[in-house]
Amino acid sequence: MIDPHQLSTHLFRELHRHPRMSFLQHCGFIALFALYLAPQLPLLIFLIWVLIAITGGLWQWRISNNFGKDISNTLKSHNLASFKVASFAAGLGLGLTAFLLPELSFSTRLFVILMLSAIAASELLKLSAYPIVYGSYLAGLFLPLLLMLITVNDSPGWELIPPVLIIIGILYYSAIQRRRDLMDDLIARFGLEHDAGEDKLTNLANRRRFDITLEQVWVQARRSGLPLSLLMIDIDYFKKFNDRYGHQAGDKCLTAVARVLANSAKRATDLVARYGGEEFVILLNQTTRNDAYQLAEEIRQRVEDLRIENLDADLGIVSLSLGGVTVYASDDQEASNPLKLADIALYRSKEQGRNQVTWYQAEVFSKASSDETSI
Structure with missing residues (x-):
C-alpha cells in the first residue's frame, strides 16, 4: 500500500x-x-x-x-x-x-x-x-x-x-x-x-516494515511525550481451521480479517501489519488507552460479525484474541518493549478463553506473576 x-x-x-x-x-x-x-x-x-x-x-x-x-x-x-x-x-x-x-x-x-x-x-x-x-x-x-x-x-x-x-x-x-x-x-x-515491506497475501505491511516503523515512531513518541498504543491480534484456532477447511479457505480467512483491521485503523498515523502466520499487529500512534481499547473491541466484534464458519472454535465461527498496551516512550526503554507487553496481554486473552481483549496493566500482571510463583 x-x-x-x-x-x-x-x-x-x-x-x-x-x-x-x-x-x-x-x-x-x-x-x-x-x-x-x-x-x-x-x-x-x-x-x-x-x-x-x-x-x-x-x-x-x-x-x-x-x-x-x-x-x-x-x-x-x-x-x-x-x-x-x-x-x-x-x-x-x-x-x-x-x-x-x-x-x-x-x-x-x-x-x-x-x-x-x-x-x-x-x-x-x-x-x-x-x-x-x-x-x-x-x-x-x-x-x-x-x-x-x-x-x-x-x-x-x-x-x-x-x-x-x-x-x-x-x-x-x-x-x-x-x-x-x-x-x-x-x-x-x-x-x-x-x-519489500508489504505482505503479498493481505496487502498489509509485513513484519520488517512494522519493526522499522515502530523504531521511528518510538523516537517521535519520546520527543512528543504523547501515548503510544499497540495491539497484538491472533485468529483463534487458525491451525485447526486450516486443517479442516484447507489452505485456500485459510488464505481467504486471513484476507477477510486483514480487511477488517485495515478498515478499522485507517488514520494516517496508524499502521496495520501481518506479523506472522495468523498473527497481526496494529500500531496506534498518539492514542490513549481508552481509545485503543475501544478500537480493539470494535475489531473483535466486526470479525465475529463476519460469521466465518470454524467448527473447531467455541462459537463455531472465526474469532480473535487481542492483547493491547499503552505506553509513554522513555529513554530507558526499547522500542520493542510495547510489543513484548502486548504479547503478554495476548497470551492472557488466550489463557482466559479467547475471543476477548486483554489490556496490559503492570500492577495487575506483576501481582498475577508473583501469585503464580508463590503457588
Whole structure:
C-alpha cells in the first residue's frame, strides 16, 4: 500500500524546490520588464511598480525557504492556503504591469502581454504539483491584464481576450496533466520501494516494515511525550481451521480479517501489519488507552460479525484474541518493549478463553506473576 504521507511529502518538495532560483527568476522577469518600462514611466510610478513586483516574489520565496529548512516540522503545520495566497501575490506583483498599458507604446504593450504568457509557462513545471496553487498564480498574473483589455479603448484591446483565455485554459490543463504524470511516477516508484515491506497475501505491511516503523515512531513518541498504543491480534484456532477447511479457505480467512483491521485503523498515523502466520499487529500512534481499547473491541466484534464458519472454535465461527498496551516512550526503554507487553496481554486473552481483549496493566500482571510463583 502506498503511504499517503510520503506522497504528500514529495509533492510539497516539488512545490517548494529551489526557492532561491525561483526568486532569482522572478527578479529576472522584473529586470526584463524594467528595460522596457523605465524609459516610458515617471520615476515614482516605476519605483512603486518595482517594489510591488519584488514584494510578491519575496513572500513566495519566504514560504518555500522556510519549508526547506525543517521539512518534518513544516509538513505538520503546512497550510496550502497560505502558499496559494503567496503564489497569487507573486503573480499579481508581475500581473499589475498590465495596469501600466495606457502609459506604454504599442510595441511595449505587446511585449508585456507576451512576457506574462512566458512567465506563466515558466512556472508550470514547479507549481503543477498542486494545480490549485498554479491556478492562483495564473489568476494573479492575468486578472489585471483581462481587466485592462476589457476597459482600454486603445489597441490591443478586447479582441485579445479570447486568445488570452485560451492560453490560460491550455496552461491550467497542462498543469493538471503534469500532476497526473507526477502522481503516476511517484506511485510507481513507491510501489516498487514498498514491495519489500508489504505482505503479498493481505496487502498489509509485513513484519520488517512494522519493526522499522515502530523504531521511528518510538523516537517521535519520546520527543512528543504523547501515548503510544499497540495491539497484538491472533485468529483463534487458525491451525485447526486450516486443517479442516484447507489452505485456500485459510488464505481467504486471513484476507477477510486483514480487511477488517485495515478498515478499522485507517488514520494516517496508524499502521496495520501481518506479523506472522495468523498473527497481526496494529500500531496506534498518539492514542490513549481508552481509545485503543475501544478500537480493539470494535475489531473483535466486526470479525465475529463476519460469521466465518470454524467448527473447531467455541462459537463455531472465526474469532480473535487481542492483547493491547499503552505506553509513554522513555529513554530507558526499547522500542520493542510495547510489543513484548502486548504479547503478554495476548497470551492472557488466550489463557482466559479467547475471543476477548486483554489490556496490559503492570500492577495487575506483576501481582498475577508473583501469585503464580508463590503457588
